[in-house]
Amino acid sequence: MSELQLSDVRKSYGGLEVIKGVDLDIKSGEFVVFVGPSGCGKSTLLRMIAGLEEITSGDLTIDDIRMNDVDPSKRGIAMVFQSYALYPHMTVRENMGFALRFAGVPKAEIEKRVNEAASILELGPLLDRKPKQLSGGQRQRVAIGRAIVRHPKIFLFDEPLSNLDAELRVHMRIEIARLHKQLSATIVYVTHDQVEAMTLADKIVVMRGGVVEQVGSPLELYDDPANLFVAGFIGSPKMNFLRGVIEPGDGGEPHARLPDYGDAKIPIKLKQAVPGAEVTIGIRPEHFNESGSAILDLTIDMLEHLGGETFAYARHGKGELVVIETKNGRGLKSGDRVAARFDPACALIFDASGKRLR
């Protein structure tokens, strides 16, 4: 177990800066997930930690030792790749023991560690097979096993479940969570799948355009996003964003008027509400309920019945679609006009630049 620290870490390719000053503390035993859309720099940052990409400026320390110029194999990390990166000409056993063999570890010790990892991951019967004889899930387990045998200080996972089908992905997600608990390992994990991030992470790092947008626990990010991007990225289906204008209230309480939704008025509570300011009101699909005091007059466009709950996609006139989650949606049908209610206290308010207003 080990601590990892990034201080103003930057990466440039020629004149193009792709990582724009990342500061991050990862504590020992923490499961940290980098999440963000494609091209946001999350994999590049992970590769910089691994030593596979040079750090243009800033400091990377592991257990207070500066690692910027240290060889990848000497950083105390092990990496699991998206495509597994198993050596196709070697058996599972050889793949798992390869790094140790190169490090000069005695044969008996290699054998012991490979067997230990194989038993943790239930790979025993597969040890003498070649990667091409394994299924996707088995290959991924071997890739994880190859990381385990090195007894690394930090595990790095680069979108390890992207190549698996949906069912296997859920299974492997549980395996990885179990492994984290069992090994108490420090894990840095990259994914673009926010469900993976929410279910696995102790701490999520949301990235966009080479910048860290917000760091926090999954529920912190879900309940208290710092900006419009994080609010939209975390949560599935994503948060509804409604365009509004702040207006002074009759009795002193300001409200947001929603011009695209029949000028519906949503009471808001802000430290400083500037009348006339354009804002975005964020409301999650599950926050719609029958007892809410704020009302949107909507017509249902489409329905998704998932059994336990229903997602209704509704709009007002030609306004943006609003997603409503309801437990009592079986009787609904397309074209129904509904008064969608929600508690204004659940609404999040963002200014024109996307920053959260409190």
Next chain:
Amino acid sequence: MNTSVTRNASAVFTYGFLGLMAFLSVFPFIWMVLGATNSSIDIIKGNLLPGEALATNVGNFFTLVNVPLVFWNSAKVTILATVLTLAVSSLAGYGFEMFRSRQRERVYRVMLLTLMIPFAALMIPLFIMMGKSGLINTHLAVVLPSIGSAFVIFYFRQSTKAFPSELRDAAKVDGLKEWQIFLFIYVPVMRSTYAAAFIIVFMTAWNNYLWPLIVLQSNETKTITLVISSLASAYYPDYGVVMVGTILATLPTLAVFFFMQRQFVQGMLGSVK
């Protein structure tokens, strides 16, 4: 009706054309084998039936030619050229594909341009170079110019595009240096590419005629292609003996191809699956 006639005519043309091409490819081999069984005079007369002179032709060939020496010379030159060409060209192809640099593509294009220079234009400068290095009439003089083959480098670079970069990353994390990645990961993973390149380079080196003819001057250093050529250009050439020599000279390349044809096809289709 019209469609059916057109389709049949098209099939007749296709099969006729393919048959002609197959005949043109196979006939020289059949003639070579039949010729080896006939006397020179029968071959000149155009006899295309099996004759009875095979034993005589074989005996004459072994009398006229120091067969073990000639085959040893050919084998030495071919194996040396093949091994060195594969080693140098695969390293170059790997380097061109794996290492980023601003000058990489420029150097690569210049190297590809050398494919357009006919060998005839290089012969005299090469001969002068070999002469100044004291290598004339040595097998090294035959091997050296063939090692840096632009075509084989091109072939390896194109094949290396299919080599997963994550394998290289994984190997780096596992503690391998670049040369170890090349030797322990790249070479085994790309073995089909090597097999295909081996066959191409082996056949080229074994059949090489013009350059050895220029630099190999004594009988002790001559390769099989030169010896067969000298038999055919004698004042009274014995074509039966020439055909026996040609059959024997063809056997090694046939053997290499038959032993490695699976890897050859795989290598041409792409090594990494």
